[in-house]
Amino acid sequence: MIQLSLIGIGTGNPDHVTAQAAQAMAAADLILVPLKGEEKADLAGLRHQIIARCVTGAQTRVQGFDLPVRDPATPDYLQRVNDWHDAIALAWEAAIRAHLDQGGGPRVALLIWGDPSLYDSSLRITERLARQMPLTLTVIPGITAIQALCAAHAIPLNDLGGPVHLTTGRRLREGGWPAGADTVVVMLDAGGAFTALDPAGISIWWGAYLGMAEELRIAGPLAECAPRILATRAKARQQHGWIMDIYLMRRVTGAA
Structure with a gap:
């Protein structure tokens, strides 16, 4: 049973991270970091800075994964976004299964800009992931x-x-x-x-x-x-x- 945590980390300032969020990061076996290409590499860098500030134990693995991009050839906006969310869920699943195959623990976390509840798709993507593997979900609120x-x-x-x-x-x-x-x-x-x-x-x-x-x-x-x-x-x-x-x-x- 995967124990998935979606952790709100605010809008880029490490001081926005709450004590609850820091504790959830430190407790994770795996933290997944999306990679959005060279132009947005500093976004991944900011996540790594926040992780380094909050996680000191060697038991936490930090793993990057390539974030799928939307297909511009799909004319309908909602269909384009839904297809994109399907692809992201598959990317999450592949990264988690690879971690488990290497003997990793079940506590997995993703760091979410702002708050997972507000104009963010991580909760909808989690619904897709839950159809593919058993999981429990914890949401840590963040500064929006x-x-x-x-x-x-x-x-x-x-x-x-x-x-x-x-x-x-x-x-x-x-x-x-x-x-x-x-x-x-x-x-x-x-x-x-x-x-x-x-x-x-x-x-x-x-x-x-x-x-x-x-x-x-x-x-x-x-x-x-x-x-x-x-x-x-x-x-x-x-x-x-x-x-x-x-x-x-x-x-x-x-x-x-």
Whole structure:
């Protein structure tokens, strides 16, 4: 019986790792680290730094595995993502079985950026894995990108008594400002979905690489900030080869 732990590790700052997360890492027999290609090698490097800080025992094996990529030839978005999740589950299974074949113990962990519950597919992938091998699951919560964004800008997530709508860049482009929402948090934006909105009366708080040394922040009226965010984002992506960003928008009167 595999004892799988999904461990939230925050947004890149080793100080985001909770004591519970550190204990779960130290107790693992195997920690799997996804490898996403040379451009994103520093993401694996950050995971290794966190592991080295939390794990001192020699009994824990740290194993990298090549993360499958989405097939761009599949036209339907949901089908493309589901096929990708199937492939990742197979990669997890292969790595775990290889570990067991070498006499490794049953306690397996994966480190999840942010929190496993929020716009992360590790729980859905675990459901697929559970069909292939018996396992028990433990989830260790982590600091989310939303928490890191609000802390970086020193703002509350919601207005007094107001609702908050969480969505993706793709859905914002397709549907516009969500009906009834005062505050909208956008994740997984490939870049600039806010340009699909009429910026009048909207302020934005944007952040990238939150919690990391490379952290970037821009805030103010959307009409003024949109060009700056697009330019800053493009430059940072070119410099690092990847970018993780998130933003909060609020309908307000006047400048932020």
